[in-house]
Amino acid sequence: MKVTAVCFTMLLLVFLLLATSVENRDAVFLIVPKRLQFFELESVFFHCEGLDAASQLKGIRNTEAFISACDESSPTLLCAIHRVYATDSGEYWCETAAGEKSISVNITITRGSVVLESPVVPVEEGNNVTLRCRNKTKTSNLTADFYKDGFLIGNSYTGEMSIHKVSRSDEGLYKCKISDTGESPESLLTVTALYRETCSSSCSAIHVFLMLRTVFTIVMVFLLLLLLGLLHF
The missing domain is CATH 1.10.287 (Helix Hairpins)
Incomplete structure (x- = not known):
């Protein structure tokens, strides 16, 4: 017996x-701030989706690791950093108590007057991408130049530039510049291969x-x- x-x-x-x-395996681990670049004194919100209550927002700022407090009242954990400063720039991710991690997101906090809005997560091949140049004090009639890997790739009188049907060749570091105002930091645009259709049966x-x-x-x-x-x- x-x-x-x-x-x-x-x-x-x-x-x-x-x-x-x-x-x-079925859990979804994501960190989704609305953009990758922020002005100082803004608030940054993180969403950790599909994680258990023991999950935490973690990161590395100035080579030092840290753990942020999260609101664990719902399946989507909400983490906020209020009044960010340049020293808050760094790599952020969600992590479970078992050590499983989400994708990581590199955010940049600038003391300048210009930021670039670009996709937070990798973009799948074939999708369209819109880059936006933002002025800290002016929101309309922005004439902006856009750069990829240091080279000028276009300009716009609306502060926006679209990339249609992105491919792996569109990957790189992007920034924008507004005359007489300044330029944004660089942010990495990552493009992933289109695999869903070919992967379904296998x-x-x-x-x-x-x-x-x-x-x-x-x-x-x-x-x-x-x-x-x-x-x-």
């Missing part, structure tokens, strides 16, 4: 581990294979424990 109880307990633990791993097959392998492992563990129990008697 004692061996049977041990077998049952170990089998139950295997099932619990299986359930936990599936839950972690990814489904991989998922089925992983599930079958897990079930096979559970069955083999059960049979092994059962054999040990019979040998004991």
Whole structure:
């Protein structure tokens, strides 16, 4: 009876581990501030989606790691840093108690008068991207020049520039400049490969294979424990 109880307990633990791993695979870990560049004294809000209550906003500022307090009242954790300063610039991410991390986001806080609005997360190939140049004090009739990797790529009388059907060649460091006002810091635009259509069948097959392998492992563990129990008697 004692061996049977041990077998049952170990089998139950295997099932619990299986359930936990599936839950972690399906979780979505994101940090989404509305842009990557901010003026000093603005408030920056982070959303950690799909994380458990033990998740935290973490980051590295000036080579020093830190942990921010989050509002854990909902499945979407809201983290805020009020009245940011240039020293708050750095890399931020969400992390679970188990050590699983979200994508990281590099934000820049500037003392200047110009920031560039660009995508926070990587953009999928084929999508359109709009870059916006913002003046700290003026919101309309902005004449701006846009640069990629230090080279002028266009100008606009509206303060906006669109990139249609982005590709990997559009990746790079972007900034904008407003005459007689200043220029923004640089932000990295990342483009990801279009894979969803080609991945659908192969990814489904991989998922089925992983599930079958897990079930096979559970069955083999059960049979092994059962054999040990019979040998004991």
